[in-house]
Amino acid sequence: MIKSSHLKCAVAGLVLLATLRCQSQPLWDLANENKGLLKIATLFTAQNVRDHLGTGEGISKAIDWCKKTGVTHVFIETFRSRYTAERETLERAKSRFEAGGFEVSGCVTTTQVGKISTGWNLISCYTNKGTQKSLQEIFEYTASMFDEIMIDDFLFTDCQCDECEKARGDRTWADYRCELMVGMSRERILGPARAVNPDVKIIIKYPQWYDNFHNRGYEVSRETADYDRIWVGTETRDYADKRWGGKVQYEAYYIMRWLGEIGGPKTGGGWFDPYGTTENTYVEQARQTVLADAKEMLLFCYSSLLRDNGPANVEKLRTEIPGLFRLAGLVRNKPLKGILAPKPPNSDAYDEQYVFDFVGMLGLPLVPTAEISSDAKAAFFSVHAIKDPNLTKKLKKMLAAQKPVLMTDGLARRLDNVNLDDEDLIILKVNGKPRSLLELNRKQLKPIRDKLLAPFGIRFDAPNEVALYLIGEDCLIVENFNDEPVDVSVEFSKPVKAHKTLVLPIDGDVRLSCSRRRLNFSTITPRTLAAVEY
Ligand SMILES: [Zn+2]
Numbered sequence: 001m002i003k004s005s006h007l008k009c010a011v012a013g014l015v016l017l018a019t020l021r022c023q024s025q026p027l028w029d030l031a032n033e034n035k036g037l038l039k040i041a042t043l044f045t046a047q048n049v050r051d052h053l054g055t056g057e058g059i060s061k062a063i064d065w066c067k068k069t070g071v072t073h074v075f076i077e078t079f080r081s082r083y084t085a086e087r088e089t090l091e092r093a094k095s096r097f098e099a100g101g102f103e104v105s106g107c108v109t110t111t112q113v114g115k116i117s118t119g120w121n122l123i124s125c126y127t128n129k130g131t132q133k134s135l136q137e138i139f140e141y142t143a144s145m146f147d148e149i150m151i152d153d154f155l156f157t158d159c160q161c162d163e164c165e166k167a168r169g170d171r172t173w174a175d176y177r178c179e180l181m182v183g184m185s186r187e188r189i190l191g192p193a194r195a196v197n198p199d200v201k202i203i204i205k206y207p208q209w210y211d212n213f214h215n216r217g218y219e220v221s222r223e224t225a226d227y228d229r230i231w232v233g234t235e236t237r238d239y240a241d242k243r244w245g246g247k248v249q250y251e252a253y254y255i256m257r258w259l260g261e262i263g264g265p266k267t268g269g270g271w272f273d274p275y276g277t278t279e280n281t282y283v284e285q286a287r288q289t290v291l292a293d294a295k296e297m298l299l300f301c302y303s304s305l306l307r308d309n310g311p312a313n314v315e316k317l318r319t320e321i322p323g324l325f326r327l328a329g330l331v332r333n334k335p336l337k338g339i340l341a342p343k344p345p346n347s348d349a350y351d352e353q354y355v356f357d358f359v360g361m362l363g364l365p366l367v368p369t370a371e372i373s374s375d376a377k378a379a380f381f382s383v384h385a386i387k388d389p390n391l392t393k394k395l396k397k398m399l400a401a402q403k404p405v406l407m408t409d410g411l412a413r414r415l416d417n418v419n420l421d422d423e424d425l426i427i428l429k430v431n432g433k434p435r436s437l438l439e440l441n442r443k444q445l446k447p448i449r450d451k452l453l454a455p456f457g458i459r460f461d462a463p464n465e466v467a468l469y470l471i472g473e474d475c476l477i478v479e480n481f482n483d484e485p486v487d488v489s490v491e492f493s494k495p496v497k498a499h500k501t502l503v504l505p506i507d508g509d510v511r512l513s514c515s516r517r518r519l520n521f522s523t524i525t526p527r528t529l530a531a532v533e534y
Contacts, residue, residue, distance in 0.1 A: 027321060031070035032101075038328035039296040040321070041073035041269065042066060043107055043150075044093070048303045049076060049085040053093040062302060063100045069314055070321045073103040073296065075150055078142040080109035081122065090145055106146030108138055111154045119158030126157050126184050126217075127164045136188040143193035143200045151189070153207035153233050156181060156216035177217030178346070185226055201228040203268060208233035208247070210255050211353050211384075214346040220262055220370075221345045230263040232256050234270035234289045235300070237277050244276025248438075249284045249481055250360030250467055256292030257336070258343060258368040269296025274304055274313045280527045282313035283320050284481070287504060287529055290327045291469060291477065297324075316505070323504045330502065330531055334472035338365035339406070339452050340376035347387035351432035352410050355382045358437040359428075361481065362445055363462050364406075364452055365470045374398050377455035380406045382430075383414065392417055399424055404451045426451055440464055457493035462486060466524075475501075478521065479529040485509075488521040498534035 031040055044053055044062070052058045053076070066074065074097050078085050097104045110124065114131030117123040124131045142149050157164075157177055168176040185204070193200050204227040206218060213220060224230050234252035237244040252270065260267045270289035274282055289297050299305060305314050341356050349355070359380055360366050367376070372385060374394040385391050392415065398405055399422050408430045412420055420427065426448055430437065442463050449460050460468050462478070463486050469477040476498075480486050498514045508528035513520045524530060 025067070027070040027318060028067040028072075030322060030325070031072050034325040034328075035072050037332060038290060038294070038325055039073050039103075039269070040070045041075060041296055041298040042069070042071045042305070043075040043298060043301040044077060045107075045109070045301050045303070046077045046080040046083050046085040048301060049078075049089055049093060050083070052302060054089055056096075059093055059096045063097065063102075065302070065306075066102065067100075069299070069318060071299070072101075073105070075105050075107040075298070076146075077107035077109060077152075078145070079113075079138045080152075081111045082113075084138070084141070087141075087145070094145065104146075105148035105150060106142045107150040107152060108142055109152040109154055110135065110138070113138065115161075117157055117159035118161045118164075122154065123156070123158055125159040125161055125164060126180055127159070127161075127167045132184065132188050135184065136192045139189045139193040139202075140196045143197040147197065147199050148201045148203065148229075149193065150203040150205055150231060153205050155185075155204065156207075156213075156218050158216055174214045174217075174346070178214055178219040178222075181217035182219055182222045182226070185223060190226060203227065203229040203231050205231035205271060206233060206255075206259060208235055208251065208255060210258065210343070211349040219346065220259065224259075224263050224266065227266070229266050229268050230259060231268045231298075232259050232270045232294070233272075234285055234292075234294075235272040235275070236281075236285055236288070237273075237275060238281040241276035246435075247354075248357045248361050249281075249288055249479075251354060251357035252285055252288035253292045253467075253469075254341070254356045254360055254366065254368050256289055256294055258370065260293055261368065262345070262370050267295070269298055270294040271298040271300055273300040274308070274310050277309065277313060279309075279312050279316035282309075283316050283505065284479075284527065286317060286320065286324060287327065287479065290324050291331060291479075293328075293331050319506050320504050323502055323506065326502050327504070327529075327531065330475055330477075330533075331471050334475070336365075336367045337456055337470035337472070338367045338378075340369060340373065340379040341366035342369045342372045342379075342381070342388075343384045344372070344387035345370050347384040350383045350410060352383045352408055352430055352434055355408060355430060355434040355437075356380075358434040359406075360467055361465050362437060362440065363449060363460055363464075363466050363468045365468045374401075376403070378404045378406075378452050380428075380452075381411055382408045383410045385411060386414060391415075404454060406448065406452055424451075438464055459491040460488075461491075462488040475531060475533050476519075477529065477531045478524065480524045480526060483526050485523050485525050486521075488524060490519040490521075492517045492519075492534075496534040498532050500530060501533050502529070502531040504529045 111122040114134040115125040115128040236247040272285035374397040465481040510530040
């Protein structure tokens with residue numbers, strides 16, 4: 001016999017559950033309708049699996065949170081920092097999520113595997129055979145449960161122990177580490193995982209620090225060719241944050257587009273986190289990731305989004321998700337128009353680290369690329385370009401065709417044989433401090449923008465830190481990263497009819513008027529994105 005109090009409890013529970021379901025349905029339904037365009041994912045780290053997915057109740061809570069957040073794809077991690085999640089817990093969580101209508105993949109974070117590096121204490125020494133064996137076992141274990149496995153962005157090494165030193169011989173550290181990690185991937189990850197599970201697809205997720213990849217053994221050409229899929233770290237966080245700061249928002253866009261070109265159809269999503277962010281800078285990461293044509297965005301990670309600034313960030317993101325789907329629709333499969341901005345793979349940045357990010361913040365619409373093509377209508381060249389042995393030839397060809405070129409002072413210093421007084425060439429004074437570009441004012445930026453944008457029949461006038469994106473033939477996006485409202489104008493060489501199609505955040509205010517050849521944004525509120533079609 002059931003006691004009536006138990007029955008009441010059960011009924012109340014069901015009512016609560018039904019209410020929860022009702023409340024969570026709209027974003028979940030929308031996310032399912034749009035997942036072919038843009039998927040929203042999250043990660044349960046190995047420790048999250050232990051702490052949050054160990055009980056039926058914990059899994060139910062996680063499912064509810066995902067549905068409310070539009071998350072339709074979950075990554076369940078097997079290993080991170082010496083901890084291996086238990087098979088039984090992983091398998092139960094996987095089947096519960098699948099039964100709930102989710103796509104489920106695995107994940108591995110290769111921190112603290114085997115022998116620890118002489119450098120960062122989260123990183124391992126991969127010259128060491130014991131580390132190699134442990135790495136292999138982790139991937140065999142994971143491939144026995146999952147058909148897709150993401151590798152978080154710790155698959156590199158900074159070790160300089162005696163073993164590494166001896167194995168390196170007379171090669172540079174960059175060359176040795178690239179060889180080592182390409183070999184690790186083939187022999188200790190891809191081969192063994194595929195032997196256990198012939199259907200497994202493995203994703204290499206590249207970190208955000210693209211100018212240092214090769215120095216620590218990330219080799220985007222060969223690794224992208226070897227792996228089934230690639231993903232991208234887009235966690236720019238808050239430029240001003242003391243602990244996590246120093247990255248401008250455009251970096252997420254630059255790296256996602258740059259790797260998107262390298263990876264082609266292998267390119268999956270971008271991945272960002274809540275550390276050192278406010279609600280405003282958190283959602284800027286999402287916008288830049290989606291603007292850069294990511295097919296998916298991953299919200300790292302479940303436990304971090306439940307504490308500190310996580311809940312407020314997620315609350316704000318939820319309000320932007322319908323707009324982010326529209327943004328994905330505006331950029332998908334559209335060619336970019338703009339200034340070629342090449343970083344050849346494995347190129348050194350010297351004292352122009354991440355200069356592309358800062359140049360993008362100046363309101364110059366960049367076309368991130370790995371290759372220098374003199375077919376481009378306009379180009380920006382930094383010291384990275386020296387990696388291309390044909391740089392001088394290509395540069396001369398562009399200048400001979402009277403195409404505008406913006407070149408850093410660092411590159412100009414390193415080139416002989418090029419006429420630096422050419423009237424189509426502008427030297428950008430970086431002075432070895434890319435961040436100093438943020439100090440350029442509107443008046444100083446105008447001649448640079450006018451020259452570089454002339455081949456596209458556009459003039460753009462705005463303060464610094466207002467980015468411009470030219471998408472396809474008929475879409476233009478402006479994003480104000482300032483904490484103050486700005487006024488902006490765009491002038492076309494021929495008459496246009498334009499209308500505003502998207503504003504983010506949802507309470508952003510963008511006042512647009514259009515008269516013949518001119519678009520006038522009399523106001524764009526702080527940290528606001530506006531898309532215009534014409
Ligand atoms: Zn070592």
